[in-house]
Amino acid sequence: xxxxxxxxxxxxxxxxxxxxxxxxxxxxxxxxxxxxxxxxxxxxxxxxxxxxxxxxxxxxxxxxxxxxxxxxxxxxxxxxx
Numbered sequence: 167x168x169x170x171x172x173x174x175x176x177x178x179x180x181x182x183x184x185x186x187x188x189x190x191x192x193x194x195x196x197x198x199x200x201x202x203x204x205x206x207x208x209x210x211x212x213x214x215x216x217x218x219x220x221x222x223x224x225x226x227x228x229x230x231x232x233x234x235x236x237x238x239x240x241x242x243x244x245x246x247x
Contacts, residue, residue: 173229173240175222180206182216182229184238191233193218198226198241 170185182193190211197203205227206220224244231238 171229171231171238171240173242175242175244178219178221180216180218180220180222180229182231184214184216184231187212187214188231188233191231194230194232195220195222196228196230198228201228 172183174181180195188210191209193206193208193210193216194204195206197205205222206218208216208218210216210231222244224246227242227244229240229242
């Protein structure tokens with residue numbers, strides 16, 4: 167499912183589009199070099215579009231959408247603030 171998620175970060179806003187409705191889950195952003203270092207967490211439900219205001223650090227990050235059935239992962243790189 168990794169190819170079925172679009173992630174954009176622009177003007178301190180994280181925008182995520184998925185190919186299917188997420189009925190209940192959690193959005194996490196973690197440091198890709200240390201997956202235990204959670205930078206952001208947000209509960210999500212009944213959506214295929216997520217838009218959250220967040221200031222992410224420069225570097226290699228990983229966006230995770232975790233549901234009871236699956237864990238969808240997308241690697242991103244933030245080059246500027």
